[in-house]
Amino acid sequence: MELNQLTAHELLEKLNHQETTPEAILDSLQARIRKVEPQVKAYVRGEQEAGNLTLNSFSLGPLKGLPVTIKDNICTEGLPTECCSKILRGFRPPYDATVISKLKKSGAAIFPLKANMDEFAFGSSCENSYFGPTHNPWSLDCVPGGSSGGSAAAVASDEAIWALGSDTGGSIRQPASFCGVVGLKPTYGRVSRFGLIAFASSLDQIGPITKDVQDAAILTGLICGYDPRDSTSVNQDVPDYTKSLSGDIRGLKIGIPKEYFVAGLDSEIKTIIQEAVNKLQNLGAVIHQVSLPHTEYAVPVYYIIATAEASSNLARFDGVQYGYRAQSDNLMQMYKLTRAQGFGQEAKRRIILGTFVLSHGYYDAYYLRALKVRTLIKQDFDQVFGDFDCIVAPTSPTSAFKIGEKALDPLKMYLSDIYTISVNLAGIPAISIPCGFTKKGLPVGLQIMAKPFNEEMLFRVAHTFEQNTDWHKIKPRL
């Protein structure tokens, strides 16, 4: 095995025993990137820059210079952070996001290339990037999922050891599922959003994308915690998540939501998920069917709340403080042309939809109504978690779809997030782990959801499943 193929915890072992160096790990990643990046395109300007990568200096700490790959919407001081949008072209943040400062303090090296994504995280396929689409390492004519498709594809193709993504409606879990890797969306408030370029502030969370559950537990522990610079971050102790990797789920009560197994779920995925549920039962969990009755309203609620918040958050991109500016003698015209030329089609669609649902005369009918249904969706979960330790479901109704297949039909694309969106609306944590392959050889993800601030439950169940299966060990042939 080459170094770049190992997990972070395996490399940490080697670093601790002086069996390797951060430079050797970088060399191995660089060789891999030169080889496969022309096909995968997981990184922004990956092909052009792969020849001259250097690691930034890193401080002494437990990670000992191990590189972490970062999604292009998380601010990294001095390193381009463009949200894969023309409107942020050339932006180099003057400060680090809190998660980046935390990683640096832990001795991590920030990988010098940023991971590709849908522009401003608007998308489920990575096709909306200004820099062009990322390709799924398991089947190059398929999408890697999105919006954190670059992070997931980089980890799956061994172009990264591990990565950070962000998840507003499934943007970590769905690409993790499509690429056969592990992806966690932490509880809302668990990880500081300071320095994450905002999409929908009441839904966004940063989380890990990794090769196995142990790496996810380690990386989550490093980025969690209270931050006075994010007033929505919660002041609560961060447990040692690696202690949750007990391998024992005997007696745990797991709910299977019937609303997630209806029309729209691919029959092959359904069978694979059912087999995974049987596995959990064989490992000692107690399985019951449960109901989340407002599931069908999650996508409409999401596309009101998320676009409303996005329209407000993206008002700051006006050609004045950073990024692209269109030339005009007239200020209003400068704003309008900058935004017309700087934003891609999906960004414009969402900003206009969001502005509409907040506008005079429509606020009560759309935005206020959506906030009320959000309460009902949250109550559905509260009810189930009164009796159950976690909920298990598919991460996505299908495996990775073809590039171009849904690109022209926004509604169809929105519906591909149907199983991940409720989790963001309810603010709860959820993880996606590999649980099988379709006949065509595409990975399938199993989603586990738990109560707020009970990431430990996710790691415990996910790790137990993983240690009793071999899905996470299978790698794409590239």
Add this chain to the structure above:
Amino acid sequence: MSIDKETIKHVAHLARIELQPNELDKLSGELDEILGFIDKLKYLNLEQVKPASHILPINNVLREDEPHVSLTSEKALENAPSKQGNFFSVPKIIE
């Protein structure tokens, strides 16, 4: 609910986005379809339901009013497309 082109033009103005005529045509069809889908929320009885403007039970987050180091104006201006001295520069707005 459908959305007419005049409304889209008005909303695009509010959002400060200049739309091309072909973009307007395309958007009007797409937004109609999306709003049609969203309309299913109309059939829920929500009279007794409180809106969830925020999912966590935290309110009125305050901090001590203590001075601390922040970005210098040079750093804040580093990414500006146009600047003059210590200021962002924009097209003239006063005749």
